[in-house]
Amino acid sequence: MAQIPAGANRPGELSRKQTGDAWETRARRWLEGKGLRFIAANVRERGGEIDLVMRHGRTTVFVEVRYRRSASFGGAAGSVTRAKQAKLLHTARLWLARHNGSFDTVDCRFDVVAFTGNDLEWIQNAFNDHS
Template sequence: MANTLGVLYEQLAEHYLQQRGLSSVTRNYNTKLGELDLVMRQGEQLVFVEVKYRASNSYGGASAAISYRQQQKLLRTAQLYLQRSKHTGPCRFDVLTISGTEPYQFNWIQNAIQAN
């Protein structure tokens, strides 16, 4: 989400997760492999968060927008992040979907993407 609206939704997602005890590590981590919207920490666990916004739940809503190909791209990008950061603790992949208009509806899906 590189556009202005994308940045807004990433900020909303970051704030939402901070209110639930996560702390920010970085936002919009970009490489040639892809982008990680948010990298956060919950205790010792590093949390990679993919943020998706959809105005409505038509066509499956925001959570249906993460294809297998995109999941693989996220996994490769996260692997590179881990190599560069030298983080050796646990990590997970969450998806935070935002839908509707203000007041927005949030759906936080923990462990949404599994690394095999």
């Protein structure tokens, strides 16, 4: 794997963005190995961002990627709060509308890929617009 450049403020360390990008790339590759097909990354709409948009069969999958060094404060999966879920739902709704779709017309789900230390947890259908 190519070496990732160090953060500007701390020689030898990655910036938050570089760290996030590296974990998102790792999640994308892992999901592709599980049969999902990549559609988009870092989808930004007014009010939020979705890390990955993938396709799993006929289902559009919106993926939130989280990383925590340890489980000391609840782990990576626990960091996807109700407020974060609401932002993701809103962003997905806008993205779907931009692509001539909606939650009523497109089969979709929200997954979380959580890295806590070296452990990976894939939570399929972690939440939905009815949660």
